[in-house]
Amino acid sequence: MVTLPSADVVRVVCVAYHPGAELASFAATLQSATRRPLELVLVDNGTDHAVTEDVAARYGATLLVTGRNLGYGAAANRGASGAHGRWLVVANTDVEWEPGSLDVLLDAAEADGRTGAAGPALLNPDGTVYPSARELPSLGTGVGHALLAKVWPRNPWTRAYQARQERAGEERDTGWLSGACLAVRREAYEAVGGFDEGYFMFFEDVDLGERLGRAGWRNRYVPAARVQHVGGTSWRDRPAPMIRAHHRSAARYLGRRYPGPARLPLRLALRAGLRVRELLELRAAR
Incomplete structure (x- = not known):
């Protein structure tokens, strides 16, 4: 070296x-x-x-x-x-x-x-x-991807977010x-x-x-x-901390992307939705 x-x-x-x-x-x-x-x-x-x-x-x-x-x-x-x-x-x-x-x-x-x-x-x-090469998530795309990716992987919002795998x-x-x-x-x-x-x-x-x-x-x-x-080798056996970290980071990113007092209700709604999703993923990981 x-x-x-x-x-x-x-x-x-x-x-x-x-x-x-x-x-x-x-x-x-x-x-x-x-x-x-x-x-x-x-x-x-x-x-x-x-x-x-x-x-x-x-x-x-x-x-x-x-x-x-x-x-x-x-x-x-x-x-x-x-x-x-x-x-x-x-x-x-x-x-x-x-x-x-x-x-x-x-x-x-x-x-x-x-x-x-x-x-x-x-x-x-x-x-x-x-x-690995994705578009920046818009509000609609991000919400659609977050809610549906697990149950409908080929939904249009996930495909848009992931920039369409055919490319x-x-x-x-x-x-x-x-x-x-x-x-x-x-x-x-x-x-x-x-x-x-x-x-x-x-x-x-x-x-x-x-x-x-x-x-x-x-x-x-x-x-x-x-x-x-390979992916996830350091935490595959203990997914719960990473599930929590993922949702905290998502909340931080969205909060910084939609700032200002006028968007406070939006941020609160996004945080609530992320919290529900986090709890569901934690339950599934048990």
Whole structure:
């Protein structure tokens, strides 16, 4: 790994919370994902650091131990701090890189100087493409998706929110990109202040994409770059905290998107609806 300050060095930030064997796979596959000089920074939000210490030693990574669970966005900001390269890459521990995938992603992003963020195709374990490039949720779309996605996955509001999976192979601009694997131009990242640390988990990537767009940057989906994403490995056995975090973050995002005294009844109604949905999901997860 290259650690010297250079505009050519790509800093890859991986936020870990009690990871398993998937972290070593992440680091191993990263080696063939690009020919560019890399610096890998592991940010450990957990209490047992054996895995992150081992992977850092084996792959020459920098290990940052936060001392407590800061949440995803705050930990990613710590990992990005002090970077000198043009590009930051933030990714989950359970990502596996296809050979050359990071080069494909960054080459496409560099084709336009206004591209602030770029995201690859995220492949589910069964080979299907996860809808990682989505439009910003409008009020109607967001409510329709929230209420019906579980019982009617192909409803028109969910399809609109997920930007229609039939476009999964099309390189395009989009409203926001999944933070599971995201390349961000450092200039753009710093200009908007990085991730909003008020989001513990979830919606920090939606919020970042919206702020980048408002600042004049493009969010570019690059499906020619492909990574495997298992998803949820750190919390699959304990879903309740993440269900709560997801709904808190949704309430924060919607509250900030619809501000002002005149919209207070709307915000209260949205919070009530999210609370009912949260309770239903918690009951189903028991």
